[in-house]
Amino acid sequence: MNATTGSVPIVGEPRLRLVDPAAGEALDAPHPATVPIRIPTRHRDEGPLALLTPREVDVFYAIAEGMTNAEIARAFTVSLTTVKTHVARILLKLDARDRVQLVVLAYRSGLMAAR
Template identity: 65%
Template sequence: MDSRDATRIRVLVCDDQVMIRSGFVTIIDAQPDMEVVGECSDGRAAVELAGRTAPDVVVMDVRMPVLNGIEATRQLAGAGVAAPVKVLVVTTFNLDEYVYEALRAGASGFLLKDAPPDQLLSGIRTVAAGTSLLAPEVTRSLVGRFASRIRVDDAVPDDLPLTARELEVLRLLAEGMSNGEIAASLVISHETVKTYVSRILTKLDLRDRVQAVVFAYRSGLVAL
């Protein structure tokens, strides 16, 4: 394998609709910085194939036979997984209720199946780089629509390892603000916000902004 191959984003595509799966594979494989290392039609096969091919990103459908995309995502990227794989959920429905569950299961973000090819490719690159795909306006819509479904599991622990300013940043993050909006709201620099977000994720052992938003709502830090 040459150096160019070594730098490619390894992608596994899982969708039970053959035409959609084939379309994704064709689009992804045509990119100089990506390669499809496998494709399958159900969640169980995705989990098994991911173990053999070590993808950087799994493009995952939600509604599939044998094992759905939510449970497959949980097995690939959920809490306690020794070597979590980044998962990009793709759904037919805008803010489908299953998408929220997939994000809770460990997905790094989601796209609609009818999104333009450039959005799919950008999404894969974004997730591969370790960044959440949820744009601020999508976060607002997601939380707004599904607030009644979010179960507050536990009260905020007394020993939550965040400073007062970090808690403030987390609350604004959960409200759907971008780093720029948080910076303007708190009158601090964009770089300072990035530092706070990084500290929050590290202290709470969270992978990305998606998990931070879910944590904030489920722990009661932000009122529903």
């Protein structure tokens, strides 16, 4: 348990060390760009996600959440080139022109409401 905030960290949760110079203490906090996005398995077999690999599904949701390629690379601990490859494959498989169409698809199909 974090004595300062009283919160209990989730095992394996990425942490960000925040330092309060006035108090001389370091505080643990989750870093939003490094928290892996996990999707319930039942949604992977429905609709457009059935065409994607599990990692592509993760990247698809990260895109829908508004994450940049660099943020996705940090969150999943992969190279920027790998993320770009995943994005290109997702665009191809879902017949989308760009990231904006992926976000629209995620919301119109109700996938973001399930999160």
